[in-house]
Amino acid sequence: MAKPILVANWKNFPASLPEAKDLLTNLKKKAELYKKLRLIITPPLPYLGLVAEKAGKMVELGAQNLFPQEKGSHTGEVGVDILKSFGVKVVIVGHSERRALGETAVDVALKAQVAIKSGLSPLICFGEKSRDTDGEHFQFLQEELKTLLSGINKKDLGKVMLAYEPIWAIGKQSAGPIDPLDLSQTILFVKKVLTDLFGRESAEKVAILYGGSVDESNAGLLLRNSGVRGLLVGRASLNAKSFEGVAHSMLAK
Numbered sequence: 026m027a028k029p030i031l032v033a034n035w036k037n038f039p040a041s042l043p044e045a046k047d048l049l050t051n052l053k054k055k056a057e058l059y060k061k062l063r064l065i066i067t068p069p070l071p072y073l074g075l076v077a078e079k080a081g082k083m084v085e086l087g088a089q090n091l092f093p094q095e096k097g098s099h100t101g102e103v104g105v106d107i108l109k110s111f112g113v114k115v116v117i118v119g120h121s122e123r124r125a126l127g128e129t130a131v132d133v134a135l136k137a138q139v140a141i142k143s144g145l146s147p148l149i150c151f152g153e154k155s156r157d158t159d160g161e162h163f164q165f166l167q168e169e170l171k172t173l174l175s176g177i178n179k180k181d182l183g184k185v186m187l188a189y190e191p192i193w194a195i196g197k198q199s200a201g202p203i204d205p206l207d208l209s210q211t212i213l214f215v216k217k218v219l220t221d222l223f224g225r226e227s228a229e230k231v232a233i234l235y236g237g238s239v240d241e242s243n244a245g246l247l248l249r250n251s252g253v254r255g256l257l258v259g260r261a262s263l264n265a266k267s268f269e270g271v272a273h274s275m276l277a278k
């Protein structure tokens with residue numbers, strides 16, 4: 026069995042280098058625990074070197090975005106060559122906080138294609154803004170997935186990770202995490218969409234994760250029986266104790 030995937034999306038935290046060092050020192054103390062998972066940390070770019078050096082083999086290095094042009098002068102942007110030179114293997118694309126700045130599904134699809142072309146795994150985020158009892162969000166999710174995956178070749182699906190992140194469930198001001206039953210229903214739907222697009226065998230290669238208000242009290246419930254292969258964690262990844270709780274909860278039988 027593949028290890029459950031745990032992604033720590035640090036966003037633009039911790040607020041200083043010493044705090045980032047502290048967090049890593051504390052995570053490192055639980056290396057034996059984290060080795061049971063496929064742990065991916067996506068720190069702010071200036072901390073990439075630090076995470077690579079301090080966390081070593083316990084962690085797979087990720088980035089929170091990429092600039093989708095491979096070469097050229099682009100002030101303020103960071104492209105795949107630099108990311109790869111730090112040892113980055115995974116890149117989040119299309120997080121809702123970036124989409125709020127104007128990124129469209131078409132932009133995200135391009136970033137996913139560039140990631141694959143350069144040997145990185147794209148972790149493609151998608152999710153509805155709100156839900157209603159009529160289930161209209163399913164239509165939205167279907168259209169969104171079609172666009173996001175439009176340029177991706179069947180043979181590359183083993184590299185693709187999808188993070189279902191309902192926007193209403195993300196962050197401090199949110200309604201809290203999705204109900205586990207609603208999660209399994211949605212993941213089943215996502216798998217059906219993938220199967221329609223790529224055929225069953227290829228569709229099964231895509232690792233689907235869930236993100237949105239995951240913490241130590243709900244991680245196990247959200248992971249088990251929902252059809253996801255892992256979790257993407259924001260706030261709870263910034264506190265070593267909470268993050269350890271998330272890992273324990275994911276591994277509990």
Ligand code: PGA
Nearest residue numbers: 195196237238258259260
């Ligand atoms: P949260 O963030 O865990 O703080 O809700 C998740 C995310 O934005 O990826």
